[in-house]
Amino acid sequence: MTPSARCLLLLAAMTLLNGCSSVNYYSQLASGQLHLLKAREPVEHVIADPQRPAALRKQLRNAQAARTFASKQLLLPDNASYRLYADLKRPYVVWNVFATPEFSLKPITHCFPIAGCVAYRGYYSVGGARGEAALQRQQGRDVFVSGVEAYSTLGWFDDPILNTMLTWGDERLASVIFHELAHQRVYVKDDTEFNESFANFVEQEGTRQWRAFQGLPAPDPRALLQRDQFIGLILQTRQGLETLYAQSLPAERMRQRKAATFEQMRVQYRQMRDQQWAGNTRFDPWINSPMNNAKLLPFGLYDQWVPAFAALFKQSGNDWQTFYAAVETLATLPLPERKAALRQQLADG
Known part of the structure; x- marks a missing residue:
């Protein structure tokens, strides 16, 4: 065709x-x-x-x-x-x-x-x-x-x-x-x-x-650590918002608490940047732009289970064929069981 x-x-x-x-x-x-x-x-x-x-x-x-x-x-x-x-x-x-x-x-x-x-x-x-x-x-x-x-x-x-x-x-x-x-x-x-x-x-x-x-050195561990810490902060903020949204609050009060949560994320980011990253501003444009729930979605979608797959790869002896076979097995599970298996990988990892 x-x-x-x-x-x-x-x-x-x-x-x-x-x-x-x-x-x-x-x-x-x-x-x-x-x-x-x-x-x-x-x-x-x-x-x-x-x-x-x-x-x-x-x-x-x-x-x-x-x-x-x-x-x-x-x-x-x-x-x-x-x-x-x-x-x-x-x-x-x-x-x-x-x-x-x-x-x-x-x-x-x-x-x-x-x-x-x-x-x-x-x-x-x-x-x-x-x-x-x-x-x-x-x-x-x-x-x-x-x-x-x-x-x-x-x-x-x-x-x-x-x-x-x-x-x-x-x-x-x-x-x-x-x-x-x-x-x-x-x-x-x-x-x-x-x-x-x-x-x-x-x-x-x-x-x-x-x-x-290619015989190149490993990536700068500081850059990888900064990336992981930044993603961790975003995921932590998501968890805080999920807890907030589970409460029965008037809409205006909810909006105030939501805005405060985003501002707290910015404050924590600046402290991390200035105290741990020697002032590296690589994530400043993202953190300083307008914020809402939808902007956090890619982090939850793209990063949530990465540590679980890393643990599974290690458990597979760092062998790609064994790893893919394990992933394909996970893929056949019903969604609740698949999520439970990934959570177990996180715990084991």
Whole structure:
């Protein structure tokens, strides 16, 4: 089946499952994906073309080395994904819109025939994302719009390296490839926390092994510690908000306590930055921008079970094949049992 036919089939299925009111949204999904597919070209052709920028060709050569490493050493899928290149002429491939009720950290979910239910809605234009965000705000919800450099079609299509993935240097590009290929290796419908935490672990451990393979020193432990401490602070704040929202308080009082919780997070961050990080300001832009429940969602979704997967990898003897088999077993469990097993991994780890 051609890429165009697949996109039309997806659009038809989505329309039947979601009703005519959703046709415009799913049309932009299908047309956006089709535009991406048409923009693809083999990486080897770009590398061999002397008319292309030398910096691009060098970066793609390095990316292909990482792509080979991903399959041979990390045992990630060996297919045409990330052996193609597409320049979309924009900074992000999609913009995701996250939304929650005003006094809840439970995301407003959206369900799709292939990916299942996820905690965001994606748009191929920033204007579309902003329009959706405005509609969500009109309903009194907390909203956060985030640009995304890459995503996985879970093997339905051969995903390309995108120009949006090239802005952070060779190592970041390699880590994104590891992350997205991990989604092709294991994916569970309707469990974003599991999927993203698993892919995040594969990304982090894969990047560590990639550095070692190249003979590079381990990442600066101070930077890793700062990242972990920052994420820990965000998760701690989420827990505090969950406790707050479980209380029966008048709306205005709840808003005051909510604002105070976010301000306490900022105070704790500045103390940590100034007293433990020697004033490193890497997270200042994020912490100082407007705050709400939806802005915290990616942390709970992408990081919650990473330590559990790290413990499982260690328990698997640091062997990728054994680890993936254990993850696949977890994926077959009903959701409550899967969460209980991950919590046990946290405790054991």
